[in-house]
Amino acid sequence: xxxxxxxxxxxxxxxxxxxxxxxxxxxxxxxxxxxxxxxxxxxxxxxxxxxxxxxxxxxxxxxxxxxxxxxxxxxxxxxxxxxxxxxxxxxxxxxxxxxxxxxxxxxxxxxxxxxxxxxxxxxxxxxxxxxxxxxxxxxxxxxxxxxxxxxxxxxxxxxxxxxxxxxxxxxxxxxxxxxxxxxxxxxxxxxxxxxxxxxxxxxxxxxxxxxxxxxxxxxxxxxxxxxxxxxxxxxxxxxxxxxxxxxxxxxxxxxxxxxxxxxxxxxxxxxxxxxxxxxxxxxxxxxxxxxxxxxxxxxxxxxxxxxxxxxxxx
Amino acid sequence: xxxxxxxxxxxxxxxxxxxxxxxxxxxxxxxxxxxxxxxxxxxxxxxxxxxxxxxxxxxxxxxxxxxxxxxxxxxxxxxxxxxxxxxxxxxxxxxxxxxxxxxxxxxxxxxxxxxxxxxxxxxxxxxxxxxxxxxxxxxxxxxxxxxxxxxxxxxxxxxxxxxxxxxxxxxxxxxxxxxxxxxxxxxxxxxxxxxxxxxxxxxxxxxxxxxxxxxxxxxxxxxxxxxxxxxxxxxxxxxxxxxxxxxxxxxxxxxxxxxxxxxxxxxxxxxxxxxxxxxxxxxxxxxxxxxxxxxxxxxxxxxxxxxxxxxxxxxxxxxxxxxxxxxxxxxxxxxxxxxxxxxxxxxxxxxxxxxxxxxxxxxxxxxxxxxxxxxxxxxxxxxxxxxxxxxxxxxxxxxxxxxxxxxxxxxxxxxxxxxxxxxxxxxxxxxxxxxxxxxxxxxxxxxxxxxxxxxxxxxxxxxxxxxxxxxxxxxxxxxxxxxxxxxxxxxxxxxxxxxxx
Numbered sequence: 001x002x003x004x005x006x007x008x009x010x011x012x013x014x015x016x017x018x019x020x021x022x023x024x025x026x027x028x029x030x031x032x033x034x035x036x037x038x039x040x041x042x043x044x045x046x047x048x049x050x051x052x053x054x055x056x057x058x059x060x061x062x063x064x065x066x067x068x069x070x071x072x073x074x075x076x077x078x079x080x081x082x083x084x085x086x087x088x089x090x091x092x093x094x095x096x097x098x099x100x101x102x103x104x105x106x107x108x109x110x111x112x113x114x115x116x117x118x119x120x121x122x123x124x125x126x127x128x129x130x131x132x133x134x135x136x137x138x139x140x141x142x143x144x145x146x147x148x149x150x151x152x153x154x155x156x157x158x159x160x161x162x163x164x165x166x167x168x169x170x171x172x173x174x175x176x177x178x179x180x181x182x183x184x185x186x187x188x189x190x191x192x193x194x195x196x197x198x199x200x201x202x203x204x205x206x207x208x209x210x211x212x213x214x215x216x217x218x219x220x221x222x223x224x225x226x227x228x229x230x231x232x233x234x235x236x237x238x239x240x241x242x243x244x245x246x247x248x249x250x251x252x253x254x255x256x257x258x259x260x261x262x263x264x265x266x267x268x269x270x271x272x273x274x275x276x277x278x279x280x281x282x283x284x285x286x287x288x289x290x291x292x293x294x295x296x297x298x299x300x301x302x303x304x305x306x307x308x309x310x311x312x313x314x
Numbered sequence: 315x316x317x318x319x320x321x322x323x324x325x326x327x328x329x330x331x332x333x334x335x336x337x338x339x340x341x342x343x344x345x346x347x348x349x350x351x352x353x354x355x356x357x358x359x360x361x362x363x364x365x366x367x368x369x370x371x372x373x374x375x376x377x378x379x380x381x382x383x384x385x386x387x388x389x390x391x392x393x394x395x396x397x398x399x400x401x402x403x404x405x406x407x408x409x410x411x412x413x414x415x416x417x418x419x420x421x422x423x424x425x426x427x428x429x430x431x432x433x434x435x436x437x438x439x440x441x442x443x444x445x446x447x448x449x450x451x452x453x454x455x456x457x458x459x460x461x462x463x464x465x466x467x468x469x470x471x472x473x474x475x476x477x478x479x480x481x482x483x484x485x486x487x488x489x490x491x492x493x494x495x496x497x498x499x500x501x502x503x504x505x506x507x508x509x510x511x512x513x514x515x516x517x518x519x520x521x522x523x524x525x526x527x528x529x530x531x532x533x534x535x536x537x538x539x540x541x542x543x544x545x546x547x548x549x550x551x552x553x554x555x556x557x558x559x560x561x562x563x564x565x566x567x568x569x570x571x572x573x574x575x576x577x578x579x580x581x582x583x584x585x586x587x588x589x590x591x592x593x594x595x596x597x598x599x600x601x602x603x604x605x606x607x608x609x610x611x612x613x614x615x616x617x618x619x620x621x622x623x624x625x626x627x628x629x630x631x632x633x634x635x636x637x638x639x640x641x642x643x644x645x646x647x648x649x650x651x652x653x654x655x656x657x658x659x660x661x662x663x664x665x666x667x668x669x670x671x672x673x674x675x676x677x678x679x680x681x682x683x684x685x686x687x688x689x690x691x692x693x694x695x696x697x698x699x700x701x702x703x704x705x706x707x708x709x710x711x712x713x714x715x716x717x718x719x720x721x722x723x724x725x726x727x728x729x730x731x732x733x734x735x736x737x738x739x740x741x742x743x744x745x746x747x748x749x750x751x752x753x754x755x756x757x758x759x760x761x762x763x764x765x766x767x768x769x770x771x772x773x774x775x776x777x778x779x780x781x782x783x784x785x786x787x788x789x790x791x792x793x794x795x796x797x798x799x800x801x802x803x804x805x806x807x808x809x810x811x812x813x814x815x
Contacts, residue, residue, distance in 0.1 A: 194662035202674040203642035
């Protein structure tokens with residue numbers, strides 16, 4: 001029961017809202033909520049991996065900003081013939097660069113932690129600050145607009161009536177879930193978070209695995225950055241502020257223990273959906289925006305309190 | 315009671331779930347003496363001292379201290395009444411000054427209302443204390459600047475500064491050099507003769523006992539064996555009083571054919587842990603590794619397995635030299651390692667029994683890159699039946715199993731890697747008698763199947779009943795080897811305490 005408690009809360013929340021607000025139960029609203037959730041939801045799956053190893057990733061918000069301006073600048077329409085370069089660059093190139101950049105920045109996080117023996121809190125805090133600066137430097141602080149339609153379609157288009165970001169959220173969710181629960185890598189992630197010394201005794205290369213974990217988190221962050229950029233038709237160095245905190249909140253509400261060794265992707269998705277539905281519900285019920293923040297804060301703390309009590313009982 | 319006894323513990327008993335740690339133990343310490351408390355690992359020394367220091371309460375018996383009943387519920391109580399203890403591993407606050415460490419928890423303050431720390435007074439008082447004890451350390455320097463030996467001296471001074479009448483010292487010399495030990499002796503004698511302090515001195519080192527102690531009390535298996543003044547002891551008598559246990563209730567390994575040398579270790583050295591260790595292991599052999607705590611046995615095994623590689627030395631497998639830089643190399647070469655401490659280096663508490671089992675051998679359970687749950691279930695299930703692991707299911711989290719069953723899961727983990735060499739470090743520590751004999755039987759069966767086993771154990775009966783051959787270590791050095799037929803508890807203990815046979 002305690003394991004599925006969060007699912008029960010989610011279902012109850014949806015049922016109550018469906019009764020209270022007719023607007024909530026429309027298909028339009030539901031897809032809207034899930035599409036909004038998808039950006040943070042994808043980031044939070046990478047954060048889940050990091051937290052299961054006993055680490056944390058604070059850099060995702062700023063990395064979104066940096067990757068968004070890079071991918072946007074590689075996906076612009078040609079303004080005049082003197083800009084032939086951007087005309088010939090296929091959007092796949094920009095996307096490829098964005099994904100590689102995510103992997104690279106994540107690997108830097110992971111290497112600082114694993115080989116530099118810096119606590120991940122500090123390593124990713126450094127990345128958080130530096131990536132934000134790099135994003136502003138890259139564009140001179142301005143947003144990057146005028147993007148190709150083929151690119152923005154990723155954020156605005158639909159397939160069988162469902163927005164593309166939701167499809168990508170689903171696909172990424174399946175990949176992350178299989179990776180975590182059904183591969184050697186996933187088992188090693190749990191092993192390191194559960195007992196690092198025992199993991200070493202079992203012949204696991206702890207350092208290499210940690211680098212992969214943070215690289216994967218970086219990759220997912222890049223996917224989110226691409227979706228956000230395409231959705232808003234712009235890259236912007238101010239994007240993603242405090243996304244890392246929402247992602248951590250989703251993970252924690254989804255029952256991933258901050259002390260490591262425990263967690264799952266489906267529950268992380270439920271955690272993200274709870275935050276999404278809560279935001280949406282409070283909007284629909286016209287709750288004051290400041291109150292919304294307070295409510296969210298309380299919910300995060302309560303989720304961790306429950307986790308801490310569970311830990312103590314063991 | 316006579317005036318000269320500072321402490322009388324009478325008929326003290328203490329039980330823990332499944333074990334009777336102390337059985338009607340008497341312990342009397344005279345004022346102004348250094349009293350050695352001796353016994354093998356698990357004899358009950360620590361339990362007795364923890365009762366004295368207020369960490370445990372006795373189930374039965376009474377304690378008289380300075381002529382009146384002594385009932386303490388915490389170390390703070392004990393300190394107030396005049397008993398203090400220097401633990402085996404001291405843990406000073408490194409960022410504070412020496413004086414602040416001495417006054418930790420009883421800081422001198424000045425002013426009313428907001429009480430400020432009176433650092434100057436604390437430094438002065440510490441200096442006075444040090445002068446009295448003839449300790450030459452500047453009280454104003456940071457604790458982090460001190461050597462381990464000096465930190466030990468500060469700990470002793472701190473213990474004395476509570477105006478203690480009795481100080482317990484648990485292996486106080488484990489981190490000290492010869493010269494520093496002499497200094498420690500001088501301080502102890504000074505305290506004894508000038509202040510009339512009584513010291514309970516716990517040590518495994520016979521030389522020290524003869525050098526500094528006035529009286530000796532011996533415990534064995536939680537029972538009081540005897541007390542006498544040191545003059546009436548010889549080393550031989552001490553050892554025979556510490557051991558001398560009947561062996562019949564223990565499992566005896568069946569005969570297995572012993573083949574050629576499979577593993578050979580030459581001159582393995584890791585500074586400060588062990589040095590110049592050479593031995594060989596034959597196919598089908600159970601090689602016992604005996605020694606006292608801190609002899610470097612675990613560290614040696616960790617080095618062979620590549621967990622903390624040795625700095626120098628060579629390892630040969632079937633006559634071919636192999637390089638083991640990390641555990642993965644050892645596993646690849648067919649070496650398995652069941653570690654000493656299940657909790658810290660063994661189990662993954664939040665993972666299931668089967669996930670715990672397949673972890674080191676996970677490469678063998680992949681089907682097109684994904685875990686092959688069918689094969690995992692099949693192999694784990696057969697292990698579960700083969701060595702009778704009691705668990706409701708393979709999905710059960712390992713933390714919910716008993717210690718003995720956890721240990722069986724860990725042994726299964728390594729059997730799944732189909733090793734040729736198994737290193738078992740304290741394979742039956744902290745598990746119940748039933749599981750213990752099952753594990754002993756399993757070790758015998760594995761040897762019969764031709765596996766080679768290195769078994770580190772601090773339990774004499776286990777070592778004696780299971781080993782074909784025993785090597786003994788003393789303070790990081792190889793101190794001797796005994797064949798099954800010639801080995802006795804006395805001989806092992808003699809080698810383990812650094813005496814020659």
